[in-house]
Amino acid sequence: MSNDLTxxxxxxxxxATLSNHLKLDSKEMAKMSDKLNDLLSDYxxxxxxxxxxxxxxxxxxxxxxxxxxxxxYTQLYQNIDELAERIVTIGFVPLHSYAFxxxxxxxxxxxxxxxxxxxxxxxxxxxxVTLEHPSDDAHTLKLGKMGEQYGMSIGxxxxxxxxxxxxxxxxxxxxxxxLNLDAGHYIAAGQTDLIPLIxxxxxxxxxxxxxxxxxxxxGKGNVAWGSxxxxxxxxxxxxxxxxxxxxxxxxxxxxxxEVSDAxx
Numbered sequence: 001m002s003n004d005l006t007x008x009x010x011x012x013x014x015x016a017t018l019s020n021h022l023k024l025d026s027k028e029m030a031k032m033s034d035k036l037n038d039l040l041s042d043y044x045x046x047x048x049x050x051x052x053x054x055x056x057x058x059x060x061x062x063x064x065x066x067x068x069x070x071x072x073y074t075q076l077y078q079n080i081d082e083l084a085e086r087i088v089t090i091g092f093v094p095l096h097s098y099a100f101x102x103x104x105x106x107x108x109x110x111x112x113x114x115x116x117x118x119x120x121x122x123x124x125x126x127x128x129v130t131l132e133h134p135s136d137d138a139h140t141l142k143l144g145k146m147g148e149q150y151g152m153s154i155g156x157x158x159x160x161x162x163x164x165x166x167x168x169x170x171x172x173x174x175x176x177x178x179l180n181l182d183a184g185h186y187i188a189a190g191q192t193d194l195i196p197l198i199x200x201x202x203x204x205x206x207x208x209x210x211x212x213x214x215x216x217x218x219g220k221g222n223v224a225w226g227s228x229x230x231x232x233x234x235x236x237x238x239x240x241x242x243x244x245x246x247x248x249x250x251x252x253x254x255x256x257x258e259v260s261d262a263x264x
Contacts, residue, residue: 033092037112047076118152128153130180144174155180155206160189184211188220211251222254
């Protein structure tokens with residue numbers, strides 16, 4: 001096998017080091033890469049949508065539109081490649097994953113990664129993203145403002161650090177900041193005002209994890225519904241009677257008995 005570099009490989013190396021040769025300002029190029037990655041994420045989403053149109057077009061204009069959509073997504077594919085290479089040329093990494101986890105919105109993530117996560121969530125039809133409350137006012141402010149920019153709400157989750165005023169600063173910072181309330185953890189934290197909290201903050205609750213846990217006096221356990229201290233019947237009836245809009249998802253975190261098929 002030859003050790004000689006091909007012309008393509010040499011071009012790639014030259015592109016990767018071009019920013020150094022041109023002595024480009026690193027701060028300005030960082031801003032540019034963020035904007036180019038925003039554009040790249042838009043192109044990815046547009047490309048996939050056009051492919052969907054190509055696959056699913058129907059009607060009397062099928063043959064013409066089928067060909068036209070193929071021409072369009074082929075051009076978009078080329079544009080994506082050129083745009084990604086331009087990002088590499090100025091010394092940065094083009095974002096290239098469709099999957100993201102809540103840590104895409106952490107304090108160590110770049111603005112480009114946060115923006116990509118919000119855009120991806122919006123493209124998938126999500127109303128909000130969730131993450132563990134960072135306990136950092138500057139970061140919740142940043143996420144709230146970026147949520148306003150990209151049309152995406154942020155629900156802050158908590159465990160046994162939840163209190164009645166746990167979310168106050170974040171929701172005051174931005175209308176896009178809200179609660180990803182965990183009713184079970186709230187009870188396990190020893191709080192006794194879950195119902196008043198929901199009554200006060202219902203318009204800012206984006207989603208709620210609904211599990212039955214016991215109070216600290218009873219061991220903080222995760223238990224089967226109806227055997228713990230979370231006032232599940234009361235809060236569900238309150239949601240129904242007051243027509244609250246946020247979803248209450250059921251979480252099974254207790255040890256399911258071997259004879260039970262509840263988790264299937």
